Amino acid sequence: MNRRSILTFGAAAAAASAAQAPPLPAAPPAAPASPFTDPDFGFTAQIALGASYYRAGNPGKLLAIAAKIKAGDFESAWLAYHGAGVEARTLAQAAAAKRHNVSAREAYLWAAGCFSASLRFLDGTSDPERMLPCWQEYAACWSSGAALFDPPIERLGIPYEGASLTAWFLRVDSSRRPRPLVLLNTGADGLENSMYVLGGAGALARGYNCLIFNGPGQGDSLWVRKLYFRPDWEKVITPVVDAMVRHREVDPKRIALVGVSQGGYWVPRALAFEHRIAAGVADPGVWDVSEAWLGHLPAFVRQALDSGDKDQFDRMLQMGAAANVRSRMTLRFRVRPLGIASWYDAFRAVQAYNLRDVAGAIRCPMLITDPEGEQFFPGQPQKLYDELRCPKTIIHFTREQGAAEHCEVAAPGYRDFQIYNWLDETLA
Secondary structure, eight states, rough: OOOOHHHEEEEEOOOOOOOOOOOOOOOOOOOOGGGSSSSSHHHHHOOOOHGGTTTEEEEEHHHHHHTTHHHHHHHHHHHHHHHHOOOOOHHHHHHHHOOOOOHHHHHHHHHHHHHHHTTGGGGGSSSSHHHHHHHHHHHHHHHHHTTTTSOOOEEEEEETTTTEEEEEEOOOOOOOOEEEEEEEESSSOOOOHHIIIIIHEEEEEEEEEEEEEEEETTHHHHHTTTOOSSSSTTHHHHHHHHTTTTTEEEEEEEEEEEEETHHHHHHHHTTTTTTTEEEEEEESOOOOOOOHHHTTTTTHHHHHHHTTTTTHHHHHHHHHHHHHHHHHHHHHHHHHGOOOHHHHHHHHHHGGBBBTTTTOOOOOOEEEEETTSSSTTTHHHHHHHHHHHSEEEEEEEOTTTOSSSSTTTHHHOOOOOOOOHHHHHOOO
């Protein structure tokens, strides 16, 4: 009996039983589905929850936000997170006006986190044109909060191919004495506040200076400068290292490069060419970015791509985007940082983002993370680890540790415990 006949038989039997049985009392209305159970909504909620470990969010407020979100309703999620951002910004401004600097700094971080979260939903709404104004609200709150650190986080401009990249230099103190430096490389959609939670706060607590920077396609490099992703990330990291070794506070022999999300590809790619880096971390390890794009294509769509039928491929993806809000959201979100108008050209371009020809050139020690339930690059951390010829370590984060899924976003404390212990020992 095939599946359809099973369903038909079951429905007929249920109808017959219902006709012979006495009426049942009305069931209570079903509770609305929780946004935490939705893969898109739930992952954003985990990011917001994890940020509270470093005082960049509030668990109670997250629960209040979640109560306003209708499962699968991107507009309700945007409104809930954006409204919380506006509320936190108002608190921050009031505290700053009275020179309650610690309170103001924390509230600005809350606001930045909420605005950052709201950005993740806009492509699924009917008005994604709110993206740039929302990013501007985020950027203003991050910048205001950064100025209230002690010492203040310094905004730098990194010379880059006739332009510049914005970077944020976090110092342990004002002594100017040389310390190890951690370069924090975000991924396809992370912003500065995410990197503060996923590495910055942990670095300062352990005596590392660190640098958060916006490479091409990231943050204001995308929104203001119109610089876009590139696969040859060494062309980004080398100018960053050139700029930072000039600072008195940087020990040039102890520079580490840590990449999160798609940074798990960019970091090993850069390390194959930039040998002044003493240690690298890929969280998670990424062998081939295109697998995450191509793996979800139906066979007939993949055939159009592989055969070079650009018009047919673009038409099919456009039809899919028009018919399915999640497909539309994902495509817009992923293609925007590439700066490519054609779906076909974007899917072709991303196939260059792999480590097949360069992994063997990495010399420095590397740490690869492999979280249980990795939803974007499953199996790739182990693949990268197996291909490396340099000194290497792999850490398998688990659900039992509360550190499952992409970048262990719900467990930044335990993540830092593992990564910085390894860095301490490697850079010693």
